[in-house]
Amino acid sequence: MQVLYTAEVNATGDGRNGHVTSSDGILDFDVRTPKEMGGGGEATNPEQLFAAGYAACFHSALRSVARRQNTLPLVEGSQVQARVGIGPNGAGGFGLEVWLTVTLPAADAAQAQELADTAHQVCPYSNATRGNIDVHIEVAK
Known part of the structure; x- marks a missing residue:
């Protein structure tokens, strides 16, 4: 396969309760475990x-x-x-x-x-x- 584009995102913190950032800076936000899975749910997942x-x-x-x-x-x-x-x-x-x-x-x-x-x-x-x-x-x- 000839790769046309590669997305790069880094996750830090505690996995589902952490932060994600893309290499171009467009994505830059927290992630949280959903309430239904025992988390706080105050961010995307x-x-x-x-x-x-x-x-x-x-x-x-x-x-x-x-x-x-x-x-x-x-x-x-x-x-x-x-x-x-x-x-x-x-x-x-x-x-x-x-x-x-x-x-x-x-x-x-x-x-x-x-x-x-x-x-x-x-x-x-x-x-x-x-x-x-x-x-x-x-x-x-």
Whole structure:
């Protein structure tokens, strides 16, 4: 693979209760354990950051697929919501599960499903997670 860009982020502090900073200084904030996992929840957390990255990347893949298929009008007003769940994996560690909800108001149900399925095949996050964590794709109107 020819690398086109490399993101670099440094984490300091106490893991989930620490600070993250990107090498370019754009990211520079605290992270905290969510209340649901026994933390204070007063800052973002790794699952929110993963959800943000996956939603943005999948939405970009969706638009790229539509562009290649000459169906760009079908993604007008589109959005992607990512929900990332974390929990015990039964082997002493933790695992993730992702739900992506794709909203394509300009497409009918079949068109929306085809675009979402194709985007799932080209999205780098989908390719990285395939076979490793459960990713559920749903199309909403």
